[in-house]
Amino acid sequence: MRKTLLFIAAASLLLQACGRSLSPQDRLTVHDKEIDALIAQMTLEEKVNMLHSKTNMSSAGVERLGIADMNYADGPFGIREEGQPNGFMSAGWTLDSATYFPTGSALAATWSEELAYKYGTGMGKEARLRGKDVILGPAVNIQRLPVGGRTYEYLSEDPVLSAALALSYTEGCQDQGTAVCIKHFAVNNQETNRGSVDAQLDERTLREIYLKPFERAIIEGGAMSVMPAYNKVNGDYCSENEHLLNEILRGEWGFKGFTVSDWGGTHSTMGAMLHGLNVQMTGSNYLGQPVIDSIATGALTEDLVDEKVRQILRVRMAIEAVPSDVANTVMTSRPECQAIAKEVAEKSIVLLKNDGVLPIKADVKKIAVIGQNAVLKTQSGGMGAGVKALYEITPLEGIRKRAGEGVEVSYAPGYKTIAFRWGPAPANLDPLEARSNDEPADPALVAEAVALAKDADLVLFFGGTNKSIETEGSDRKNIDLPCGQNELVKALYAANPNLATVLISGGPTDLQILEPASPAIVQGWWNGTEGGTALAEVLFGDIAPSGKLPFTFPRKLEDSPAFALGNFPDPNGAGGDLFSLMFRPDVIKMSPEERQKFIDSLPKPVSKYTERFYVGYRWFDTREITPMYAFGHGLSYVNFAYGELKAQAAKDAVKVSFTLKNEGTMPADEVVQLYVHRVDAKVEWPEKELKAFQRVSLNAGESKTITLTVPMKELRYWNESKHAWDLEHGKLNILVGSASNDIRTTAEVTI
Numbered sequence: 001m002r003k004t005l006l007f008i009a010a011a012s013l014l015l016q017a018c019g020r021s022l023s024p025q026d027r028l029t030v031h032d033k034e035i036d037a038l039i040a041q042m043t044l045e046e047k048v049n050m051l052h053s054k055t056n057m058s059s060a061g062v063e064r065l066g067i068a069d070m071n072y073a074d075g076p077f078g079i080r081e082e083g084q085p086n087g088f089m090s091a092g093w094t095l096d097s098a099t100y101f102p103t104g105s106a107l108a109a110t111w112s113e114e115l116a117y118k119y120g121t122g123m124g125k126e127a128r129l130r131g132k133d134v135i136l137g138p139a140v141n142i143q144r145l146p147v148g149g150r151t152y153e154y155l156s157e158d159p160v161l162s163a164a165l166a167l168s169y170t171e172g173c174q175d176q177g178t179a180v181c182i183k184h185f186a187v188n189n190q191e192t193n194r195g196s197v198d199a200q201l202d203e204r205t206l207r208e209i210y211l212k213p214f215e216r217a218i219i220e221g222g223a224m225s226v227m228p229a230y231n232k233v234n235g236d237y238c239s240e241n242e243h244l245l246n247e248i249l250r251g252e253w254g255f256k257g258f259t260v261s262d263w264g265g266t267h268s269t270m271g272a273m274l275h276g277l278n279v280q281m282t283g284s285n286y287l288g289q290p291v292i293d294s295i296a297t298g299a300l301t302e303d304l305v306d307e308k309v310r311q312i313l314r315v316r317m318a319i320e321a322v323p324s325d326v327a328n329t330v331m332t333s334r335p336e337c338q339a340i341a342k343e344v345a346e347k348s349i350v351l352l353k354n355d356g357v358l359p360i361k362a363d364v365k366k367i368a369v370i371g372q373n374a375v376l377k378t379q380s381g382g383m384g385a386g387v388k389a390l391y392e393i394t395p396l397e398g399i400r401k402r403a404g405e406g407v408e409v410s411y412a413p414g415y416k417t418i419a420f421r422w423g424p425a426p427a428n429l430d431p432l433e434a435r436s437n438d439e440p441a442d443p444a445l446v447a448e449a450v451a452l453a454k455d456a457d458l459v460l461f462f463g464g465t466n467k468s469i470e471t472e473g474s475d476r477k478n479i480d481l482p483c484g485q486n487e488l489v490k491a492l493y494a495a496n497p498n499l500a501t502v503l504i505s506g507g508p509t510d511l512q513i514l515e516p517a518s519p520a521i522v523q524g525w526w527n528g529t530e531g532g533t534a535l536a537e538v539l540f541g542d543i544a545p546s547g548k549l550p551f552t553f554p555r556k557l558e559d560s561p562a563f564a565l566g567n568f569p570d571p572n573g574a575g576g577d578l579f580s581l582m583f584r585p586d587v588i589k590m591s592p593e594e595r596q597k598f599i600d601s602l603p604k605p606v607s608k609y610t611e612r613f614y615v616g617y618r619w620f621d622t623r624e625i626t627p628m629y630a631f632g633h634g635l636s637y638v639n640f641a642y643g644e645l646k647a648q649a650a651k652d653a654v655k656v657s658f659t660l661k662n663e664g665t666m667p668a669d670e671v672v673q674l675y676v677h678r679v680d681a682k683v684e685w686p687e688k689e690l691k692a693f694q695r696v697s698l699n700a701g702e703s704k705t706i707t708l709t710v711p712m713k714e715l716r717y718w719n720e721s722k723h724a725w726d727l728e729h730g731k732l733n734i735l736v737g738s739a740s741n742d743i744r745t746t747a748e749v750t751i
């Protein structure tokens with residue numbers, strides 16, 4: 001395989017030298033002749049064997065011809081614990097502890113392409129050490145619903161931010177010789193009924209919002225594989241969606257790699273074969289023997305099988321197989337990857353509010369840390385991807401270590417959540433009850449916490465959700481703070497108003513009650529292996545906070561678009577919560593066939609996207625609804641001064657420049673954001689849209705000239721009547737600032 005790689009490199013150099021530089025996707029095809037020679041030697045059975053799972057996390061190669069199996073790893077925020085061949089139960093390995101990287105929304109809060117690249121390299125490197133070829137990630141769906149179960153895995157509500165980070169993650173990972181499998185393609189924005197829901201949306205919204213992150217990672221980043229989502233889009237399952245897989249992905253974007261269905265997300269032989277799926281994960285009931293039978297009857301051709309095998313082999317050839325005696329001989333988690341996880345965590349933390357409580361003052365000698373989220377580990381829990389982390393520094397550990405000997409740090413849980421891993425709930429608990437966490441405050445726990453607060457110089461309250469509440473497989477019922485946290489924080493504030501709240505969650509929460517009872521608020525995320533260390537550095541002022549929200553914190557759930565328009569939950573109430581249904585005692589007892597029948601008998605759920613492209617801040621700004629905290633918001637310990645904006649529109653891009661000065665007394669990073677507002681437009685546009693951003697590091701007192709470029713093609717819209725991208729000429733207001741609601745300098749250009 002090493003020879004193969006050298007051959008690919010040499011071939012691409014030669015082609016470039018001849019003036020024909022290959023696109024990232026076309027680089028996958030340089031080996032096609034050799035691949036065809038291999039296919040010619042394969043039996044039909046050997047070829048079809050490559051189109052479905054071999055084990056829960058692999059698909060077959062052809063040993064006889066020296067073609068290695070393809071090994072997959074979840075993804076997206078750490079190499080998942082080694083599972084048994086037939087499922088996710090632990091294989092009991094001892095060297096499979098990996099680095100737990102901050103989860104998706106935390107990475108996105110860094111607004112840093114450089115860090116997303118490093119994150120990708122960390123994932124790619126550790127995947128190789130475990131013998132994995134393909135990472136099931138990055139997960140790049142748009143955060144449409146504040147309650148979304150997978151908001152924490154996904155990046156942002158904004159397509160430009162999501163796309164930039166998806167691209168860098170892809171490049172970083174693939175530069176380490178590990179393929180990405182970018183997921184979930186597409187419009188997988190809810191967990192409720194995810195296996196059957198039909199997401200119904202117009203083409204402009206699909207193109208401008210929901211496909212953008214995939215488009216950039218595939219065209220510019222050369223993403224080698226793609227995971228079609230569980231849901232349907234406009235009537236067809238994603239794993240057999242002609243429009244998504246054949247017309248757009250392969251046709252328009254020139255994708256040359258292979259697609260892998262989400263686990264259990266293949267639905268038919270003919271649909272999958274004809275409409276763009278390569279590999280059924282898991283099982284072979286559709287892309288195994290039935291393919292051979294369909295060729296025998298003439299319903300399918302062997303040429304189609306060859307084409308699918310060719311697409312898989314392109315990736316197999318590009319990714320050197322790790323010999324089995326090399327894989328798993330060293331611990332997966334590497335110090336250099338732990339350092340990346342720490343840097344991402346440090347730059348992800350968002351200071352939402354600060355009336356001067358932070359950073360912690362030198363005269364604070366007694367700190368009361370209140371709230372179970374200060375000690376709960378977040379590497380796994382709930383359903384789905386998680387990491388068996390080599391280590392995880394909790395917030396309390398990080399604070400204790402940083403505070404040192406002269407400062408007394410006491411702790412009280414204040415509330416108790418019930419966090420459990422996927423599977424039957426803890427003894428005597430109904431699974432639904434165990435996940436809801438909506439019990440009122442416990443008076444004894446509140447009294448204990450208040451006593452500590454009274455006796456302290458500073459109270460650090462840890463609120464937020466946990467991994468049972470925000471989880472794959474189901475959406476939250478609401479965004480309320482669970483377990484009586486509101487009542488608790490009010491009591492703490494009354495006892496000691498020198499209080500800062502740290503929110504530990506992957507998605508937004510309703511802060512209407514907490515906000516007036518909290519002079520400072522920090523969004524601390526699920527922040528990886530070094531999360532507690534990074535948090536302590538920010539709280540104590542060793543570094544200035546520099547994260548910015550990748551999504552809107554609505555004041556209340558009903559303000560957000562899909563809720564305001566009654567699009568979610570499904571107004572027809574169809575389907576129910578499949579995750580919970582699967583744990584109903586009578587359903588647990590069913591045979592697989594009976595269970596499938598039961599699922600098929602449920603009403604067919606629909607999700608109408610009538611809010612169209614008014615997702616997140618696009619909705620709030622256009623409708624003039626004030627959120628609790630706006631998209632892009634994040635404070636620092638210093639002030640930044642923005643100079644006058646100079647903007648100029650050339651043929652291919654709009655370029656702007658301005659000076660940015662750190663007016664404070666410590667080094668700090670600012671994320672500058674460029675939004676566009678259309679003046680006198682004929683086409684319908686949201687009030688403003690993010691078009692460029694940059695993270696800038698400045699020493700105390702330093703200033704820099706910043707230039708931002710918006711390629712003209714990023715200013716286009718999807719013209720439904722022409723079924724093509726189109727540019728509306730006219731005036732643009734260029735708005736540059738520190739958040740979507742904090743614009744500091746503006747200019748006008750005409751395009």
Ligand code: BGC
Nearest residue numbers: 074075136183262263384385
């Ligand atoms: C998830 C995927 C994941 C796969 C394998 C599915 O339930 O939706 O994101 O990669 O399982 O673990």
